[in-house]
Amino acid sequence: MQHYRRGSIFGRSWNAQMDTRVWIPALFAGRKGCAACPVGGGCCKERGRLPMDNLLKRYDVLWTVVIFLLMIPLMRFEVFSLIEDELLSWRHLLRWQIADTQTTTFSANDIILVRTDEAFYSEYGGFPLRRADYGKLARNLAELDASVVAVDALFDYPNAYGEDPETAAMFAEAGNVVLVSKATIDTDGRRPLGLTYPVSALRDVSRSGYSNVASQSRVRTRISRLRVFPELTARQDGWPFAIMALAMHLGVEPELEDGRLIIGDIDVPLHRGLDLMIDFPELPGGTRFLSQSYGFSAMDILNMNAMRPDEIRDLRLDVAGKIVIIGDTSQAANDIFDTPVGQVYGAEIIGNTMHTLLQRAPIRPAHFTVEILLLLAFGALILSSSLIRTAPTRVLATLLLFGGYLTFGILLYGLAGIMIAMTYTLLAGLIGVVLISLRYFLTVDESLALSNRESAESNRMLALALQGQGQLDMAFDKFRKIPLDPGVADLVYNLALDFERKRHFNKAVSVYDYLKAWKADYRDVEERRKGAQAAVDNPMKGSGGTLMLTTGGTEKPMLGRYEVEKVLGQGAMGVVYQGRDPKINRVVAIKTLSLEAEFEGDMLEEVKERFFREAQSAGRLNHPNIVAIYDAGEEQDLAYIAMELLKGKDLSANTDPESLLPLPTVLDIMIQCADALDYAHRQNVVHRDIKPGNIMYDQDSGKATLTDFGIARITDASRTRTGTVLGTPNYMSPEQALGEHVDGRSDLFSLGVVLYQLSTGFLPFHAESMASLMYKIVNDKHPDPAVYRPDLPTGLRKIVHNALGKNPGKRYPTGAKFAAHLRLLRDRVGGERKQA
Template sequence: MPANQYHDKIVLIGVTAPHETAFHSTPLGDMPSVFVLAHTLTSLLNQDFFRVPNWALGLQTSAFILVVAYLGFLLPTLKRRHAVIVSAGLLIALALLYFSLLNQGWLVHLMPILLLVPCGHLGLEIKRGLVAYQDAFRLHPDAVESNRLLGLAFQGQGHLDLAFEKFHLCPPDEAILGLFYNLALDYERKRQFRRAGAVYRYIISHNDQFRDVQQRQERLYRLRKPRLPRNHFSDWLVDLHEKPVLGRYQIEKPLGKGAMGVVYLGRDSKLNRLVAIKTLPLSEDFEAEQLQEATIRFFREAAAAGRLRHPHIVSIYDAGEEQDLAYISMEFFKGGHLVPYTQPNNLLPISTVIDIIIHVAEALDYAHSQGIVHRDIKPANIMYNPATNQIKITDFGIARITDSNRTKTGAIYGTPSYMSPENLAGKALDGRTDLFSLGVMLYQLLTGKLPFEGESLATLMFKIANEPHLDMLSIRTDVPPCLKKRVDTALEKVPENRYQSGAEFASALRDCGQA
């Protein structure tokens, strides 16, 4: 070839024989290395290539966020026809952007993001198809009726969350919304205000004019509190004029208030009987780190007391806990406690007092034989019906439930005026401590005064531990000498010098009464 043909040209020299060099696969077919190098060099000289701009990553990120936002938030809200139009428009827009950039020599990797649009749309359509199939099966009349009946059964058993799940599977027509309304009322009665509010919001989302849901929702916002006060049920009865529920018990009215909680009259919804319910706000008496231990001790003491079966001991039926309130369900005894009969102008006849103490002593003897010490025998814990002369001891185990917390804070559990010397000294206690307290109560029922009195707690504790009690004959002269002797024995400082059992105490009183 003439040399002038190579003037001002780049000459590449290489081997092209098939058996002498490697061939490379290209869109134009297999080529030897020198041809590939020639084509590459030609593209560079003619600027026939793509460039990745500095802003490519930012554009890719923005496009990805846009597609994800569309698929995750906008697409599920669109109807099927509108969704197809918008998805197709987004797909075309991204494709035009991609190819226009290529046409200008810019290489931005938008193809994976572009393919995400049809894939996401197809996935959503598949999901909608599955949901539609499930709804068709779920909304079948037989399935709706089954879910409705299951929900009612769960609601009747007190499993309100399970009932909500079953009702939620039913179409929200007027009848089903009525079931939701009743379910919200049950949540309110159980003081589960947040769940009740959630049910009301569900009703409002389908029918904001349904009954009085708007007013009830507003009242819930006003009444909802982070913690329950001790008199919560009383406030609830006044505010909503409705009867709350603890466990399976419907609260009828308050019966009284003690140092550790409020006692209510309740009705057992399963057995349709009246019960007395003592509430204990453990979360208010204990710190967070002590609450679990106190709750365990509460159920343990309640279970031990629940095993007692005696005609003169109030039977414990059940114990439970709801939110921050523990409760004990017990036998409802028609009558009052003995406190009114400790007043000097309202004393009972001596024979009646002896009968009461005998019954209490025999009941204590039974409890002590079961390994249970009351620890807080006093007139307020002895129920008495003057019409029938029946008595019952209540609050077995209650004094010990808060023992740990009260001891740690330097206070004394029980009632100091009725405590035994060994109780004040912090010694191990047995049934004889209850007999000392019973002796104090016998003294008070006979004279209208306590055997030990002091201007301060320290003075009172010192007298109980060290000084003899005031001679009861100096207060009431008609007390029989034998009865005075029985009281003196019961109030001995040293446990070994007292009556050693409730049966022995009862027998001594019975002998005195017959004399």
């Protein structure tokens, strides 16, 4: 039988007041999160949406697109042909149920099989059939007016009993015999290496067609296609066995032209790789093999001379004008193969191939361009389904997509006989669904965010943050999502006291009622509720509650014209939010200062004036390494500054010896900061609070940005008022510690301290008490950096020495000079590293 192709199968939380699950690593988010999120994650959960709404910025979408595009070359070279043939089996069985019976009924008018099975050999008296008897079969079939006698047996060696001349004579007498040759194919089934013809004595009196799947073949793949090799068709008798027999039947020579097989008036397109998809017809009920339904035993032909004339006449009616295939269907021959419809003998596959060609190939492959379009269309639908947030709806949509595609492929194959490669589309879709589902599993989608999956701890921390910002209604809403216990009840009780202090007595009553429902005798709730209710019933004239930052409910908190989206962090004097300017849809960072809580009377007005003056000065700065200030304002005694939302994180985490950045990186950061300070000083703006926490660094871009210009003036006023220092003044210059006038050289001193710490992991000045620390900053010389890191270059020690001079006149005069020395050192250090 002919050659049939064989396939191959190929976090950490930045702010403790945020819900710990809203920053689940956005592994499939396609970006590192919100612009200034220092952990590279985050989401706009409070706005009821995910940060991955843009399909073009999600890794799961990117990888899904890559998978679908990768399937195009895999489909072109049929990498998963075995799986595709398995799917073809199911489609073929269903085709019998829905296709036109005319196309699924065997072409019995043109083809008949003569079998040698167990019953034959039992009567014949031995195995295998003698070569001379093959000749006798051919001669007798020719006498019965058979159109072509196709002998499915390989005679590639001389007969040991010398029967070749006798057999050749009978083949010559028949004059219509086609024999099997053997094609040697490489291991991947794509390139022929040569042909082995029948022995010359038989070849001279017959035609032949190649096959490399003989009765001794070890091939066990599912046979569903016949491959035509152009390298062989140019040779004599270089066509597949079934094609050659059919061409002899029609009295023409086969042709191969532009991927189409032409045999007389039969013109059929071939699949990629020049494959003909074999159509296996439905057999009559009660029969398993084609040879049982459309054939008879070879013994009838061998004993034809012993038949009566009427029996011979009936036999001639069955054979005349047909292609007769002589094939071995015995178990001893082991010439049986897996097909889409089960196990089929080799001779029967030949008959099915001829039937396929006579039916003008009712199963035809779709054009490769059509398959690509279907693949991409299915991919687009899979990506569209990823926008569905609710899991049940998304699963239902996915099932409908896969079910619809399977139904489409089956109906297209069954009704129109058009075969599309479904494996690659389904496999890519499955991988895409897994990636998208994994993304939804790793990131909190809207349906989960609005459900009760928020942890008690995250709600507690967020409620405390909201309470600290004066958003008491929202804080109470978060507290109510936490199961009450004594610890939580104490926090809710304090919230009720805050409502009273704000003179929101009606809301305080609601909180006390909430506590009473949990425990009627909790603390002094009953007495306080009565007092709050009395204040509601008999309010004092002219009194009223302090205006809240937000009204609660579904409205977003507002600061000035900005919508507050979420908390980014909290400092000693205020909170940093992520906000949005709805007019131009710009995302900003909003830093707030609780001036009313820190100052009173005339001092409060003075600080407000200073605050806006400093914000105005900082807003004039326009430098790539200085955070851009967009706006400043006041909202009910809560001052705020709207500024650029930065990527990356501050350098506070890189000040320990175990977490130091590489020295070239440190130098790059210091150069950028020195250039930024030089620009600011030329604009007569002094920072006053240079420290690692005020330097944001984006590791991906290598950009460093100075933040909090002008804020130090406000904190200085607070220190003066309280007599204490907010934070640790390790980075102060001597003149700053003494309360003297400062200029840009004070910032350069502080930058030198930062350089010292980022290089060694230690501060140059530290002490157990504040007074001792101030003394050391003013009087003591800093330790040599080599004490902590002997490997530091000498140049760095000199730069640190110049930056940390006690006398401002002995320091670097400008940031430009500081940056120039740092660049020289960086170039030298960089060169040494490359040579190492």
